[in-house]
Amino acid sequence: MRSIQRRRKPLGRVRGGRYVVGTVAREKLGCTVNYKTLKEEVSWQGFGSGEVDTVLENWGHPELADKYIKQQKTAVDAGQTGNTGVIGWYVPPWMAKQYPDITDSKNLNKYADLFKTSESGGQGQLLDGDPSFVTNDAAS
Numbered sequence: 001m002r003s004i005q006r007r008r009k010p011l012g013r014v015r016g017g018r019y020v021v022g023t024v025a026r027e028k029l030g031c032t033v034n035y036k037t038l039k040e041e042v043s044w045q046g047f048g049s050g051e052v053d054t055v056l057e058n059w060g061h062p063e064l065a066d067k068y069i070k071q072q073k074t075a076v077d078a079g080q081t082g083n084t085g086v087i088g089w090y091v092p093p094w095m096a097k098q099y100p101d102i103t104d105s106k107n108l109n110k111y112a113d114l115f116k117t118s119e120s121g122g123q124g125q126l127l128d129g130d131p132s133f134v135t136n137d138a139a140s
Contacts, residue, residue: 048074
């Protein structure tokens with residue numbers, strides 16, 4: 001029986017697809033499936049060492065794809081999964097209603113007081129998630 005090492009991104013919303021693929025591999029292909037929680041760069045490195053066999057998500061790391069698919073040839077692009085993700089700026093609905101222009105990133109400094117914390121030195125603070133996640137932080 002083949003053992004498959006699946007990379008598990010430390011993010012809850014992708015859990016469904018990950019376990020569907022794992023279930024198919026186990027039940028239809030007779031594989032043992034092992035899930036590992038790894039950051040993206042480490043996951044790509046795992047292809048070469050055999051520590052990782054599959055990654056279902058690549059959230060916009062062309063430099064990693066180039067390095068591990070084109071240069072090192074330790075990974076193969078198996079195509080799209082059909083999932084569509086959206087990376088963007090989000091605020092709670094109550095905030096958009098109370099401050100209609102807050103949804104324009106150009107106006108965020110105007111509302112910095114709403115986002116300041118004890119760690120941000122009197123300025124606003126942007127929380128993205130895990131540092132290894134792809135973000136589009138550059139506000140114009």
